[in-house]
Amino acid sequence: MHSPTVLLSCILLILSAFTACTSRVRYETPPASCASGQINLNTATETQLVALPGIGGPTAKLILDLRSTNGNFRRPEQVLLIRGMSESRFLEFRSLVCAE
Numbered sequence: 001m002h003s004p005t006v007l008l009s010c011i012l013l014i015l016s017a018f019t020a021c022t023s024r025v026r027y028e029t030p031p032a033s034c035a036s037g038q039i040n041l042n043t044a045t046e047t048q049l050v051a052l053p054g055i056g057g058p059t060a061k062l063i064l065d066l067r068s069t070n071g072n073f074r075r076p077e078q079v080l081l082i083r084g085m086s087e088s089r090f091l092e093f094r095s096l097v098c099a100e
Contacts, residue, residue, distance in 0.1 A: 034098035052093040073099035
C-alpha cells in the first residue's frame with residue numbers, strides 16, 4: 001500500500017501537468033486569403049512593413065531576413081520568432097497583415 005504522501009504527490013503532479021496544458025495561448029485560425037487592405041507578409045516590401053504600427057526599419061529587415069531564411073510565413077504569428085518582437089507589439093498590427 002502507498003503512503004498518503006506518495007499518493008498526494010502523484011495527484012499534485014497530475015494536476016500541475018493538466019493546468020500547464022490548458023493555459024496555452026490560442027490564436028484564431030488564419031483566413032484562407034488576405035482581406036482587402038491587408039499586407040501579405042510573404043510579398044511585402046520593406047516600405048510596406050515600415051508603414052505598420054510598431055515596425056521600424058530594423059524590424060522590417062528582420063522580417064524580410066526571416067522570410068528569406070525560412071521561406072514563406074505559414075501564419076502571421078511566426079513574426080513572434082523575431083528577437084524583440086513581443087506579443088503586445090504584434091497585436092498592434094495583427095489585423096493589418098496576413099500570410100498566404
